[in-house]
Amino acid sequence: MGLFKKLFVFFVGFSLAFYFYSGDEFKPEMLKGKRIIVTGASTGIGEQIAYHLAQMGSKVLITARREERLKEVVAKCLSLGAASAHYIAGNMDDMVFAETVVKEAKNILGGLDMLILNHIGHHKYGYFSGNIDEIRKLIEVNFLSYATMTVAALPMLEKSNGSIVAVSSLAVGKIGVPFVIPYASTKFALDGFFSSLRLELALQNSNVSISLCILSYINTDAAVKSISHVVNQTPAPKEECALEIIKGAALRKREIYYEYALAKFLTLLRTWAPEFVDYGLSSTLNIENMKPA
Ligand SMILES: NC(=O)C1=CN([C@@H]2O[C@H](COP(=O)(O)OP(=O)(O)OC[C@H]3O[C@@H](n4cnc5c(N)ncnc54)[C@H](OP(=O)(O)O)[C@@H]3O)[C@@H](O)[C@H]2O)C=CC1
Numbered sequence: 610m611g612l613f614k615k616l617f618v619f620f621v622g623f624s625l626a627f628y629f630y631s632g633d634e635f636k637p638e639m640l641k642g643k644r645i646i647v648t649g650a651s652t653g654i655g656e657q658i659a660y661h662l663a664q665m666g667s668k669v670l671i672t673a674r675r676e677e678r679l680k681e682v683v684a685k686c687l688s689l690g691a692a693s694a695h696y697i698a699g700n701m702d703d704m705v706f707a708e709t710v711v712k713e714a715k716n717i718l719g720g721l722d723m724l725i726l727n728h729i730g731h732h733k734y735g736y737f738s739g740n741i742d743e744i745r746k747l748i749e750v751n752f753l754s755y756a757t758m759t760v761a762a763l764p765m766l767e768k769s770n771g772s773i774v775a776v777s778s779l780a781v782g783k784i785g786v787p788f789v790i791p792y793a794s795t796k797f798a799l800d801g802f803f804s805s806l807r808l809e810l811a812l813q814n815s816n817v818s819i820s821l822c823i824l825s826y827i828n829t830d831a832a833v834k835s836i837s838h839v840v841n842q843t844p845a846p847k848e849e850c851a852l853e854i855i856k857g858a859a860l861r862k863r864e865i866y867y868e869y870a871l872a873k874f875l876t877l878l879r880t881w882a883p884e885f886v887d888y889g890l891s892s893t894l895n896i897e898n899m900k901p902a
């Protein structure tokens with residue numbers, strides 16, 4: 610091969626590698642002064658997201674049901690360096706409340722740069738009882754409130770070239786798993802809603818980004834308490850998980866995988882060999898510890 614041809618092949622290879630593997634670099638200053646709503650921030654991953662944002666100098670508006678916990682999180686955010694920190698307490702089974710939180714962002718923050726949708730309603734971990742009401746209730750909290758807040762936030766996000774972040778799950782937003790049927794239904798719905806909305810926005814030349822987070826097992830109190838007798842895997846740290854969500858959101862990634870290798874691999878494997886993923890998942894569960902339906 611002539612020298613020019615060799616160089617061309619090298620150049621094309623290098624360019625492709627650069628195009629696919631290089632990303633913009635994350636800098637904490639990207640979040641400085643940004644006006645951000647975080648839902649489900651009284652505990653777990655949402656609480657950790659609020660603390661990271663506070664350290665980066667953002668203006669945070671957090672929400673969940675427990676007012677006392679929210680007060681504590683707001684106080685810690687301020688001590689960590691948040692440009693401002695406020696809370697609104699309420700229940701996301703009420704769509705008027707969901708919309709109010711976004712409207713209040715206009716009054717409290719003067720606009721919105723990022724909407725982080727993270728809350729989930731209480732659900733049991735076990736065989737599905739067959740009660741459709743369990744699904745209906747969880748759809749309200751885990752899905753319809755996300756859609757409601759998104760619709761209410763879009764005009765402000767259009768103005769700020771802002772971002773929407775929807776926290777979903779590897780094993781239930783991409784892969785079916787047993788014992789979480791109502792929850793799984795709501796997480797699959799998120800993918801349909803947000804992936805389709807992303808495309809509709811792009812077709813209208815919108816500059817609002819949508820990031821869907823595909824998370825594996827994370828060491829929040831709620832998760833560990835409900836599944837540690839059945840799932841042997843070591844959960845990943847919630848602090849690092851929260852930081853990866855923020856980084857991906859700031860870089861406007863369409864999907865954020867954490868823990869990256871496991872989550873990405875299982876998602877890809879599911880497309881090629883779903884039976885294999887089902888088999889692997891079933892064999893990691895201690896189902897002898899699960900009460901019959
Ligand atoms: N932990 C894990 O292993 C995984 C988690 N995820 C996802 O990460 C996100 C966070 O999970 P995690 O931190 O573990 O969850 P937690 O259970 O720790 O936190 C849930 C949050 O939602 C709030 N919440 C619960 N019910 C309502 C309600 N009806 N209205 C308003 N707020 C409510 C809770 O506060 P309060 O009780 O005060 O209302 C709390 O702040 C979820 O979207 C989850 O699906 C995905 C994969 C794995």
Ligand SMILES: CC(C)CCC[C@@H](C)[C@H]1CC[C@H]2[C@@H]3C(=O)C=C4C[C@@H](O)CC[C@]4(C)[C@H]3CC[C@]12C
Binds near residue numbers: 778779825832
């Ligand atoms: C194949 C294995 C290596 C990985 C399997 C990981 C599976 C078992 C992990 C990955 C994501 C996990 C669930 C999740 O998304 C969120 C929650 C919410 C919490 O309140 C209760 C626990 C629950 C349902 C987790 C249950 C266990 C799941 C399915």
